[in-house]
Amino acid sequence: MLTAYTSDEIRAAEQVLMARLPGGTLMRRAATGLAVACVKALPRVYGSRVVLLIGSGDNGGDALYAGAALARRGARVHAILAGARTHEGGLAELRRVGGRTYDLRGISDPARTEGAKAGTSASGPAKALETDPMLVNLIGGADVIVDGLVGIGGTGALREPYATLARMSAGSPGIVVAVDVPSGVDASTGEVEGEAVRAHLTVTFGAVKAGLLIDPGASHAGTLRQVDIGLGPFLPAPGVVTLTGPDVAERMPRAEPESNKYRRGVVGVVAGSDRFTGAAVLAVGGAVRAGAGLVRFASAAEAVQQVRAKWPEAVTKIITPEEGVREVGRVQAWVLGPGMGTDDDAHALARSVLDSDVPVLVDADGLTLATRDRSLLRRSAPTLITPHAGELGRLLGVPVEEIEERRLHHARLAAAELGVTVLLKGSTTLVAEEGRPVRVNLTGTPWLATGGTGDVLAGIAGAFLAGGLSCYEAASCAAFVHGLAARMAAGGPEGGQAPIAALDVALELPSAIRTLTASR
């Protein structure tokens, strides 16, 4: 399991460790790791052009020491001094080994632009920077740009001149390496208020910061590399974690020799309607291919007919809103919602499912119904909701943009406010439950952003719930397996480049699960 922390947690651990070591040790360790990462990223170091963006804190110090190490190996290193102060030791070392500096205070006084909101169109001093020939040449001609503007000491939107430098670095053909965190990304949450550096590689020290795993921060971080500086023993219990393949393999329901279909888990699916049948087919497909012992599908006649045609393995039943799921037979968990509609009949069906005393996963139209009638989610048995940002926004009465901007916050808030487990879909899927670390899933692929993949995910998680996993475990394992299957369908476990359809994800599930369980 990978663990991730807030800036405060990292800082507290660093302080304990620092007190036990000679001054400067941690920065040396960090800078050495950073320099090694830059060497690996460059085709060759000797003669390469390295540009350091240097802020006023220790993040800039790391970059200066690393720059000095690269200069010693023959790189042509230029430090752009952007802060009101510069780390003295780092600067002296860089100069000692022949590194050059360019002090921005000569062309734009940061004090004058302090507080200027990032993201606004460049004018005045910011404009002067963007057209400054020296700066344009340096950034435009760099083989590697090392972003040492701010690290875990950053707060709020990047101020000038940092914001302009972040924007300019995005236009450079060079490799952008972020020191500890891409500047402008909130290290604790992944929130980005204004301009932020977009890195190809982030070299982070001591431990992973939660904001590097959660979007929008995660998509600014590029590839993550962690440099061990000895912080491990001093870190607290993490607030954010990520499951690895072996973690998921260990948790997933197993098929034991004495298994029968009832022991493996019977999942009930209430999805689709006479008008919408595709979502039902996909949700049942997710459950069948993820290894449910038995899928009981209950819906309107048209949806039942389609599901039977596609998945003969499922036991189907046509139901009416009046009778609900009473006669459907025993299940260990329900999946409720995809394509079921949102009218009064759908509400009556949802009520009958949620009145049961087994875990229920609520997705799609089920979430719309719960938005209108929150009492649906008030139940004693466990409930897992699987919204995307729009659905969660409607449930919480918050604009979708705010959910996207503050994903970690809103996933936690929803879990606390609604008393359910929340799987918030997106490029980095989050699973939140009160009293537990938020789980971030990293196996997705941009190809997953296509219609119907959410229905497949609901089916997978339903199968895992029926197989005996808690909502928290079922949601995190399902997100992992779903992402892995999508990657494999798109071309390979490391992510291919072919478009996929939702059904491809369902069909790929056994192969994805095989790659996980092969090593268990």
Ligand SMILES: NC(=O)C1=CN([C@@H]2O[C@H](COP(=O)(O)OP(=O)(O)OC[C@H]3O[C@@H](n4cnc5c(N)ncnc54)[C@H](O)[C@@H]3O)[C@@H](O)[C@H]2O)[C@@H](O)CC1
């Ligand atoms: N504390 C330690 O033991 C270690 C720290 N290390 C490095 O030190 C960093 C933290 O250093 P600091 O605490 O000095 O903080 P930072 O260097 O991250 O940033 C603090 C400076 O940035 C300015 N600033 C904050 N938000 C800003 C914004 N939005 N726009 C413009 N300026 C902004 C502040 O005024 C302050 O001058 C880490 O990220 C890491 O890179 C490493 O050397 C490893 C050891």
Ligand SMILES: [K+]
């Ligand atoms: K940085």
